[in-house]
Amino acid sequence: MSKAxxxxxxxxxxVRDTCLCLAVQRAARALARRFDExxxxxxxxxxxxxxxxxLNRPEPPAMGSVAELLAMDRTTLTAALKPLQRRGxxxxxxxxxxxxxxRMKLTAEGEEVLAAAVPAWRRSHAEIEARLPNGNGDSLxxxxxxxx
Numbered sequence: 260m261s262k263a264x265x266x267x268x269x270x271x272x273x274v275r276d277t278c279l280c281l282a283v284q285r286a287a288r289a290l291a292r293r294f295d296e297x298x299x300x301x302x303x304x305x306x307x308x309x310x311x312x313x314l315n316r317p318e319p320p321a322m323g324s325v326a327e328l329l330a331m332d333r334t335t336l337t338a339a340l341k342p343l344q345r346r347g348x349x350x351x352x353x354x355x356x357x358x359x360x361x362r363m364k365l366t367a368e369g370e371e372v373l374a375a376a377v378p379a380w381r382r383s384h385a386e387i388e389a390r391l392p393n394g395n396g397d398s399l400x401x402x403x404x405x406x407x
Contacts, residue, residue, distance in 0.1 A: 297383040298379060301372055301379070310329065310339055311348065311369060312373065313328050314363050319364040320362065320363060343369070350363070
């Protein structure tokens, strides 16, 4: 293998100032910290809140549809479910018609925790949106959806 030419520092500055991936990662970590703090009194992380909310449906969803919604693979979803199951917030069970399909459902306690956390999520969400240009996140949501 030939010796690689060092990357100029100017390239580092270019990436810092223009990289969409870096910008989105930084923003995602900052948002995650804010929502983690808001949801801490309920014993939830932002990821757990999103997972619980994704189960808040009229019919228990299959793992595949939840994994797709949350943009994660099934293995990661299974790992994320474990602490919620241990707390008694979620149950996982086989589909009655097709035992290969695993479905998830909020327990009564899961519904209570989720309902209690919604006002904190709304407050944090409103504070974050107020910091955006025009106090409106619609443009940002459209842009993020376009690249996801």
